Amino acid sequence: MKKLYNAFIEPFMTLGNKTFSKLYFAQVSSLFGDAFTWLGLALLAYEIKPESAAAILAAALTLRVTAYIIFSPFAGILSERIDRKKILLFTQLARMGIVCLLPFVSYEWQLYVLIFILNTFAAFFTPTYRAIIPQIVDKQVYREANGLSMATFQLLSVFGPALAGIASAWLGARQIFFVNGVSLLIAMVLIMTIPKESLQGALPLNLRKFESIWTQLANGVKLLFGNKIVRFALSIEFISAIAGAMVLVNTVGLVKTTLQLDDEHYGWAMSTFGIGAAITAFLLGSLDKTKTRSISLISGVIVIGVAISFANSVSYNGLLFLWVLAGIGQTLADMPSETLIGENIAAKDHGKVYGSHFAFSHLWWAIAYPIAGYIGTQFMGSDFLLGGLLTIFLALVIVMIFKFRG
Incomplete structure (x- = not known):
């Protein structure tokens, strides 16, 4: 019981680090506003073309992932060449300007252009943010700091849209975009109070400036897949994406068609998924302190595989x-x-490796979504069983490959 209590307390203790605390609350403000933007997009898509709202939103999400895959590797390299504080501030400023343009959108193509540009800047912000964390917190509490950050992301993904829905009834579908504009402004103010030296950590500016961008891109990918521990985690992450995509893509059909229930029941089902993820993210850094995290990785992919089965x-x-x-x-x-990545990759390479990881983790989902969609449409009534069995089978294959071949 004491261990569990300490697991709840330890993540909050990382907020004693002033630099991390300010950066963390800047992230909270930014993520809170993002929830308003994505709910606003759904409402705006319906307003522009009611009969095609789902297709418009799906295209917007596809553009989001595409921007991440294309640009996030470059973000990691940029964070090694340019003052990281400038990157954070400029990308937040650009995002603030774009979300404040969304209320004035009248045509579908305008929405697509703004969403792609918006997430291009997000693709530069997020890997830079993640590369900073292991350099500003003590190694002994890095997992707790990362856990607090990830848990916050999960919780806001669950409760943020609900708050945005309430606000939209009061402010209106278009005006809620300005809430994100204000949240990004707050994040900028917090970042501005952080000394640039604190965000740069031990990494000097202009590191390896003599190397070409393409060479550094290749090095980021090589380092990402070159470490056996990280490579195993990435393999499990891909399999987990298939199972997670099954939940995100096919739950609505299961609830509304098979169980004959309404939107509210669907919303609660997705909330329980998010709550389970958030609680685990909050506790994981304190409970699992092993070097390889193989127990967490293997048990996680088996648990989600069995659950959806x-x-x-x-x-x-x-x-x-x-x-x-x-x-x-x-x-x-x-x-x-x-x-x-933070523990097994040298600090001087964090930027490019986190950028590569951000791109590949979204590529995994880009591959997983069509797989989930195919299983859900071709095998209705047994789609989750097949998806679960596929998840478990692939997990066992990956474990055997790494056990015997490394």
Whole structure:
């Protein structure tokens, strides 16, 4: 019991680091506003073309992932050449300007252009932010700091849209974009109070400026996949993405078609998935202090695989329980790669490696979504069973490959 209590307390103790605390709350403000933007996009898509709202939103999400895959590797390299504080401030300023343009969108193409540009800047901000964390907190509490950051992301992804929905009824569908503008402004103010030397850490500016961008891109990928511990985590992360995509893509059909329930029930089901993920992200850094995190990785992908395997054959209450387990498994399988990079890759290479990881982690989902969509449409009634069995089978294959071949 004491160990569990300490696991809850330890992540908050990282906020005693003033630099991390300011950066963390800047992230909280930014993520809070993002929830308003994505709910606003759904409402705006419906307003522009009601009959094609789902297709418009799907295209916007695809553009988001595409921007991440294309630009995030360059972000890591840029963070080694340019003052990281300038990167954070400029990208936040650019995002603030773009979200404040969204209320004035009248045509579908305008929405697509702004969303792609918005997430291009996000692709530069996020890897830089992640590369900073292991250099500003003590090594002994890095996992707790990363856990607090990831748990906050999960919680805001669950409760943020609910708050945005309430606000939209009061402010209006278009005006809620300005909430994100204000949240990004708050984040900028917090970042401005941090000395640039604190954000740069031990990494000197202009490091390896003589190397070409393409050489550094290749080195980032090589370092990412060259470390056996990180490579195993990435392999598990890909399998977990397939299982997670099954939850995100096919839960709506399971709830509304198979169980014959309404939107509210679907919302609660997805909330339980997010809550399970958030609680696990919060505790994981304190509970698992092993070097390879292999127990977390393997148990996580097996838990989510088993959880979704039974989804087609349970009642709604059973589904809620399974989705809590699925959320737990998702975090156990996904989150270790973040901290393993910080612990196993040299500090001077964090920028390029985090950039490469951000790109590949989104590429995994870009591959996983069509797989989940195909299984969900071709095998209705047994889609989650097949998806779960595929997850477990691939996990066992990966474990055997790494055990015997490394």
